[in-house]
Amino acid sequence: MMEYSTWVNTSLDLNLDPSPQIIEAPKSEKTRDFEGLEVIKGTTVKEETMELALVEELNRMRVENKRLTDMLAVLCEKYNALFHHFGDLKCKESISNSSKKRRIDSEDYSINRISPSNYMNGESSSSDEESSRRPMNHHGNINTKVSNFRVRTDPSDTSLVVKDGYQWRKYGQKVTRDNPSPRAYFKCSYAPSCPVKKKVQRSVEDPSILVATYEGNHNHIQPAASSATVRPSTSSVATLDLVQSSGIKGNDHANDKSPAVLEGIDHILVQKMASSLTRDPNFTTALAVAIQGRFLNQARMPINE
DNA sequence: CGAATTTGACCGGCGC
DNA sequence: GCGCCGGTCAAATTCG
Numbered sequence: 073m074m075e076y077s078t079w080v081n082t083s084l085d086l087n088l089d090p091s092p093q094i095i096e097a098p099k100s101e102k103t104r105d106f107e108g109l110e111v112i113k114g115t116t117v118k119e120e121t122m123e124l125a126l127v128e129e130l131n132r133m134r135v136e137n138k139r140l141t142d143m144l145a146v147l148c149e150k151y152n153a154l155f156h157h158f159g160d161l162k163c164k165e166s167i168s169n170s171s172k173k174r175r176i177d178s179e180d181y182s183i184n185r186i187s188p189s190n191y192m193n194g195e196s197s198s199s200d201e202e203s204s205r206r207p208m209n210h211h212g213n214i215n216t217k218v219s220n221f222r223v224r225t226d227p228s229d230t231s232l233v234v235k236d237g238y239q240w241r242k243y244g245q246k247v248t249r250d251n252p253s254p255r256a257y258f259k260c261s262y263a264p265s266c267p268v269k270k271k272v273q274r275s276v277e278d279p280s281i282l283v284a285t286y287e288g289n290h291n292h293i294q295p296a297a298s299s300a301t302v303r304p305s306t307s308s309v310a311t312l313d314l315v316q317s318s319g320i321k322g323n324d325h326a327n328d329k330s331p332a333v334l335e336g337i338d339h340i341l342v343q344k345m346a347s348s349l350t351r352d353p354n355f356t357t358a359l360a361v362a363i364q365g366r367f368l369n370q371a372r373m374p375i376n377e
Numbered sequence: 378c379g380a381a382t383t384t385g386a387c388c389g390g391c392g393c
Numbered sequence: 394g395c396g397c398c399g400g401t402c403a404a405a406t407t408c409g
Contacts (some may be wrong), residue, residue, distance in 0.1 A: 242382060244401060257400070271400095 219286050222275070232256040232272045234284045240270065251276050266291050 224235055232245075232254070239261035247254050253274035260266040268288040276282040 239379095243403095245383075246401095248398065249398065255399090 100355070167206065221280050221284055221286075223284070224280055225282050226280070232274075234270075234272055234282055238268075238290065248273070253279065260290065261291075262292050 210251075240258035241261050241263070242256055242258050244257035245254050246257070251273060253272040253276075255271055258270045258272065260268040266288075268286065268290050270287070271285045273283055275283050
C-alpha cells in the first residue's frame, strides 16, 4: 500500500499569518497630493498600500486553495482506484478459494473489517464479496451487514466487553467448538426497534485480543459516550489498539493495509479522537481561545469580496 | 426493587 | 432420522 505522503505533500502552508508586508507606495501617488495635507495624505497612501497588500495576499491564498483542492481531488481519485482494485483482487481470491464450507461463517476473517464504522454510520460501504458472505437473518433476508473489529484487552479479563459507543444487552454466552474461550452474544439496548447484534470472543491465536462481530445497522444515533457501556462499574474498558488483521484462520493479512482497513482505522481514529476531545474541558477551552483569536485576527482584515 | 447478567434449556439448520 | 452445533430464550440470580 502506497504511503499517502509519498505522492501528496501534506505539509500545508496556508500562509494564514497576515503579517503586513512592506510595499513601497507608487511614486505616482505623490503627484496627486495636495499641499498642506501631509498627515491626511500619508494615512491615505498607507491605507491604499495596505489594501493592495491584502488583495495580493487574498489572491495568493485563492491560488493556494485551488492547488490544494486539485491535489485533494487527485488523492481521492487514486484512493478510489486502489479501493476498487483491492475489491477486485479480494473477489478473485474468494472465488479461487471457494471451499465446500456448508454455510457462511461469521468468523471467517479473510475480509477482516476491523472497524464498526460501516454499521455506525449506517452507510453501506461493503464490497460485493463482503455482501456475498452476509448471513441471512432470521427473516431470510440478506440485508444484514456483518463486520468485525478487534481490540486488545487484558487476557485475564473475562468480561468480554467492547466499548464502541453503543449500549448493549447481553442475552447469551456459549462455548464454541473451535475456541476454548466463551462467546458472548449482545443485542443493541434499543432492541427490538434496533436489530443490531454483536458477538464477542477472544481470539484463539492471541487471547489478549477480543474479536467483536457486528450484524446489522443501527437505526438510531449513538448514545452519549458517558453511558456507552452497560454497568461500567463491573465492566473493564477495552482499549482500542487498532490491531492489524492477522487472519484468524490462517490468512496472514498482518501487513495488509488495504483501503478498507485504512478506512476502518480512519473511522475509529476520528470517532475516538472526536469523542475524547469533545469531552475534555481543556480542549474545549483551548478551541474557544483559538477560535476567538482567529475572529480577532480576521476582524482586523478588511472584507474584500 | 428494578435492571442487567447468568446459564441451562430449547430450537433450527446442516451433515452423515 | 439422528446428532452436532450455533444461536436464542427465559427463569434465576446478581447488583446498585
